[in-house]
Amino acid sequence: MAKRIAYFIAGVIVWVLLSWTLHYQEVLAGVAVSAIAAGMFGGNLPLKASKLLNPVRWFWLLVFIPVFIWQCLKANIDVAMRVLSPGLNLKPGIVKIKTNLKSDIARVFLANSITMTPGTLTVEIKDDNLYIHWIEVRSEDPEECARMIKGPFEFFLARIFD
């Protein structure tokens, strides 16, 4: 039930932001649609509702956002340089790294964050292992690979989602 309520509140917030008006007809329509959606899909929310109310997690999320944006910008400049360099400068390969994150949602966000960082693309997740396509394989050692690819993300995601 708590999951459904959380889903409902998020739905209403997105609806109001998208319609950007507080006219009662718009809001009523949003409440109705959110209630139906929450009734149908709210149970599938992959988060415990108690986690949503923990302010420490929200604090870590706020810290995580600038770190993520910085990594994302670095990724773009890196790829842009490769695209523009005449010889393309590629040494691609697929490496395997291990993650310590437990919950599914944390792993999803780790995989997404890795995809957005320089030269790495998650291609498969199997058990605790992530297979990463790396545009320039800089190390053969699994430990060092994991350290270079995961960077600061695992630290934050463990505090936000696990």
Next chain:
Amino acid sequence: MISALALLSLWLGVIFVLLGALGLARFPDIYNRMQAATKCVTLGVCGIMLGVFLKTGFSALGIKALICALFILITVPVSSHALARGSLIAGVKLWKGTIKDKFTEDRGGKSIIEEEK
């Protein structure tokens, strides 16, 4: 001032989208292309959306642009992951310059690196 920032953001976005398209054409195999397509195009589109937001301010259009940017940021990595995983499982070959293929090794298949030798 805000207007200049909006224009800068729009232009940066357009340039990154252009670079992404260039990467899509220049890189050798699907996995490398996916890298260019995800990173440059995400930042490019987010830049354009941010430019629209700065231009219009807190209006219906600006907020919609911001929410679009957020959804793109969340969904693009997922879809690129799905495409890359699908092509890997369907057996799309890696580029011949690839220096390591842990996935095929673990599955017991013959990787492109061994074939080259």
